[in-house]
Amino acid sequence: MGRYIERSEHLARYTKVQYASSMDSPLAQSKEFALESILSLGGMYQSYLGKYLELTEDDVIHYVTIDDSNAFSVQANIGYMRENARGARDRISSELWEAINVFYHDINSYSAARLQYEGMHHFSHKVEVNSAVIKGYIDNTLIRNEAWILISLGIHLERAIQVALIMLNKVYDIAKLDAANLGGPVESYQWAIMLKSAESFDMYKRYYLKKKSSHSELDFLLFNKNFPKSLTYNLRKVQQNIQKIAFHDQKGSDSIEFKAGKIASQFQYLTIGEVEESIAGFLNETVANLNNLAAILEQKYLCY
């Protein structure tokens, strides 16, 4: 449940920020560039091309948000979240359930015409606000038992994955730029999109003020210990949550507790200087490790 809410929120926000950026950029950034980036975040580029021949604004937005044939759309993720909540209906508060249910019905009944009329911005805003409301109920109305721990674990794990994916996406986008644009306003514009997609732009500016260094944007999202969107912050939360529900008879190097601790500790003692040279490789490896952790979690706690 935590994973789905976080995934739909990031996908919606990234789509919005990317899409808006393509309409308002310092140097004419091609629309295709932005659309391709949107599809690749959700891993839907191939499936999209299986349905449509070319990248058009309306088709991409529709596909990512509410297309019935896309099992990974924002709408589909919200449907999975609600199905999880329905399954755990007895363990969560009525207030949380009703917030999720109302949100689900609203998004589920979204028509292509309404999306067109109200626009992507409106849709994304709705998803972000409801996600905040739902997480507010999670934080404020649930007892801290294993149900809450699993939801919270899902939120932090998925947030780490999504932020890593957004960073990876932007690293690739920047690599595609002409050499002439590197180091200039076009590149810093892409970094700003990355931060905005992770709701981190304002805090980033405050934190660094004037002491910006090269790759400080990556540093902020990877290694800032006090910022709730950074990887290291979320991995620490993942580790703490897993410790609370660990199977006590399983402590070895194969245990989920060990694996989570290993990734979290790695982040704790790394610096941006050590990874900036091969940042894409590092991010890819991180995403793979996190997905692996997620798969073990699912197998240990949710399949039986």
Place this chain on the structure above:
Amino acid sequence: MSAGTVQPNFTEVFSNYEFNPQFLDEVFNDKDNVNGHYRKVLDHFAQMSAQDFKELNDHAKLSFFNQGVTFAVYSDKAKGVERIFPYDLFPRIIPADEWARLEEGLIQRNLAINHFIHDIYNKKQILRDGRVPAELIFSSKNYTKAMLGIKPVGRIYNHISGTDLIKHSDGQYYVLEDNVRVPSGISYVLANREAMKRTLFSLFRKFKVRTVQDYSQQLLATMQSVAPEGAETPTCVLLTPGLYNSAYFEHAFLAMDMGIHLVEGRDLFVDKNFLFMKTIYGPRRVDVVYRRLDDDFLDPLMFNPDSVLGVAGLMAAYREGNVTLLNAPGTGAADDKAVYSYVPDMIKYYLNEEPILNNVHTYRCEIDSDYKYVMEHMAELVIKPVDESGGYGILVGSKATQEQISSFKDVIRQNRRKYIAQPIMALTRHPTFIENENQFEPRHIDLRTYTLLGKDKQFVLKGGLSRVALTKGSLIVNSSQGGGSKDTWVLAE
């Protein structure tokens, strides 16, 4: 009715209201007289326009939709369409004195049924004494040999009973059927009250209505009262067939409201005749199970071997007295519609009392003289299969064509034990807001009541589910047959 009558104040939503002396109307005695306890409702409604009603109606529907009190309608589209169980704005009101009598009758009736179930799985005294024909019980497909000799805690079998009542044109309540297997619908009662408070609170507060909110706590107390001996703080669970069951909402809701675990068969296992629940902290013993699963699926070792919903070994643990099941398996032998006709005899036999609630006269096709009468008078009777529920397989003689009647005669002839017939009861009518017409029209209603029996403990929910046959003229109120429901107010004084 004691409350007297007053002149109604008709507004546009009542202007076409049909008065038919053939049926008793719960609200209007006739065009000029309204039952006293409904006066404040009509006064309240008189201040509202048709548009107001439409808005309130939409508001009430939204209340159900948002709470997720919906059932899925499956279509070929990937997305499920969800519908709400239709809810009517006009509450049904039952005066205090009328209710007191019903409550007494319900406890009496369900206690007698409990004695009966105990008897047929133990000494079978009532059968030996010839008060109920033995072959009627032994031929019931719900008679469960696995229950023979088992003595559940407190000797309670039908912990939860859903008794369906109707009010006939003579103004008397009659029991239409007993449901002592897995009666459902209670979540609608609670959701109806919630919707009423969200939409018509200004009306609700003008009455002293007895609460229905205590049901879950009463149910939990009932479960705890029948926990196996030695369980100091018994662990109670609700066993559901799962997320895709049509009543899943109710299962999840009740578990949440009682604060107990909602479990599926795969969450439980039996070890050395004790029942355990799997948790991430290790196995935890379970003492009481409110199962919302039919007998057939409970235990693949004892009943349907293909069931993946139940728990292997559950019946053995039950037999050992290590776990209590609500309701006990095998209770279905007592809510068979042919056995129904003997409930007044059971009350006299076990309790030595006169039955408080009336039975509808029942013809059992198995008996030659009854069979002959049914064949000759089918147009005046309702024919029902004895062991179905949900309003399936019923023939209402007065509404059927000649062909339907003659083909149904063949069906009965092939299995006479399976059918009973009853005179067509003139269910009372109640003003019901009809969305498409934007006005109130009379519709037939019944009342599903809920009785809890625990160890030395009896409770009747103050109210129940007033089910409405939404199709004009229809007498069948089941939700699976296009029924709706009303909030039901039992007045405190």
